[in-house]
Amino acid sequence: MKIAIPITDDNFDxxxxxxxxxxxxxxxxxxxxxxxxxxxxxxxxxxxxNGFETILTIRSEREGGAYVKNRxxxxxxxxxxxxxxxxxxxxxxxxxxISRLSKEYNKKLIVSYHNFEMTPANFVIKETIREALxxxxxxxxALKANSYEDVARLMCSAQDIKAPKILISMGEFGxxxxxxxxxxxSFISYAYLEKPNAPGQLSLEEMLKLKEMFYxx
Numbered sequence: 001m002k003i004a005i006p007i008t009d010d011n012f013d014x015x016x017x018x019x020x021x022x023x024x025x026x027x028x029x030x031x032x033x034x035x036x037x038x039x040x041x042x043x044x045x046x047x048x049x050n051g052f053e054t055i056l057t058i059r060s061e062r063e064g065g066a067y068v069k070n071r072x073x074x075x076x077x078x079x080x081x082x083x084x085x086x087x088x089x090x091x092x093x094x095x096x097x098i099s100r101l102s103k104e105y106n107k108k109l110i111v112s113y114h115n116f117e118m119t120p121a122n123f124v125i126k127e128t129i130r131e132a133l134x135x136x137x138x139x140x141x142a143l144k145a146n147s148y149e150d151v152a153r154l155m156c157s158a159q160d161i162k163a164p165k166i167l168i169s170m171g172e173f174g175x176x177x178x179x180x181x182x183x184x185x186s187f188i189s190y191a192y193l194e195k196p197n198a199p200g201q202l203s204l205e206e207m208l209k210l211k212e213m214f215y216x217x
Contacts, residue, residue: 001182001187001188001189001211002023002024002053002187002188002189003021003022003023003024003188003189003190003191003204003207003208003211004022004023004024004025004026004055004188004189004190004191005019005022005024005025005026005190005191005192005193005204006026006028006057006190006192006197007019007025007026007027007028008028008031008032008033009032009033009034009039009040009043010033012043012046015193016046016047016050016052018193018204019052019193019204020050021204021208022052022191022204023052023053024052024053024054024055024083024084024188025047025052025053025054025055026054026055026057026086026190027040027043027044027047027054027055027056027057027082028057028059028065028197029056029057029058029068029074029078030057030058030059030060030065030066030067030068031059031065031066035068035074037073037074037077037078040074040078041077041078041081044056044078044081044082045081048081053083053084054081054082054083054084055082055083055084055085055086055110056075056078056079056081056082056084056085056086057085057086058071058074058075059086059088060088060090060091062088062090063088063090063112063114064114064116071094072094072097072098075087075094075098075101076101079098079101079102079105079107080105080107082107083107083108084107084108084109084110084138085098085102085107085108085109085110086110086111086112086140087099087109087110087111087112087135087136088111088112088113088114089111089112089113089128089131089132089135090113095111095135096135098135099135099136102136102137108136108137108138109135109136109137109138110136110137110138110139110140110166111132111133111135111136111138111139111140112132112139112140112141112142112166113128113132113139113140113141113142114142114143115142115143115144116144116170116199117144118143118144118146118150119143119144119145119146119150119151119153119154119169120143122153122156122157125141125143125153125154125157125158126157126158128141129141129158129161129165133161133163137163137164138163138164138165138166139158139161139163139165139166140165140166140168141154141158141165141166141167141168142166142168142169142170142198143168143169143170143174144169144170144171144174144199145169145170145171145173145174145177145200146171146173147173148173148176150169150173150174151169151173151174151176151177151180154167154169154177155167155177155180155181155184156184158184158185159184159185161185164187165185165186165187166181166186166187166188166189167181167184167185167186168181168186168189168190168198169200170198170199170200171199171200172199172200173200174199174200175200175202177200178190178191178200178201178202178207178210179202179207179210179211179214182211182214183214189207191203191204191206191207192204
C-alpha cells in the first residue's frame, strides 16, 4: 500500500524534502515547465537517489493533461528510468507501442481511465478494467462519485480483480476512497503536498494519519 505524490519540476529539491514520507513520486511531465528529455532524466535519477519510486506520466489533453509535441519520444527515452509508466486507455494511437516497450524494458505499465463526470454502470467498470489489462499490468480507474453508492460500486466491481490495481473515486463523496481503496485491493493512492491535483484528493499528512489509524501497511 503506497502513497504517491504528483509533482512537476517546480521547486523540485524542496518537493523532495517535503515528500520524504511518501513512497512514489508521479512525474506529471505534461505539466513540466522544462520538458527537455535530458533535464527530466536528471530529475528521475535524483528522485531514485533519494529513495523514491517513480511513475512517468505524460497525461493526454483529453484526460486532463497538456499537449506535448514529442510525447512518444519522451515515453521511449524516459520509460527505462522509471519504475512505472502511466498511459491512458484512450490513447489508442500509441498504447500498443507503449505496451510493447514496457515489456521490452521490463517495466510496470499502469493503464488509466478517467471519467470526470460520473461513475458508469458496474459492467462498464469491469469491462474497462479487462480492457486495460490487455495492454498493461495495473489498471487505474478514476471516476467521479456523485454519491457514496458510486464509491461502493467502484470498489465492489473491482474487488474480484486479482491483478494489482488503482481505484479512485473523485470528488467530495469520493474522499473516502483515498483510504478505503487500500482495503479493496488498491495498492497506490495519490496525495498532495500543497494543493489537490484532483477533486477529493487528501494531503500527504492526512493520508499518513489515516493509514496509521486503520493499521494499513
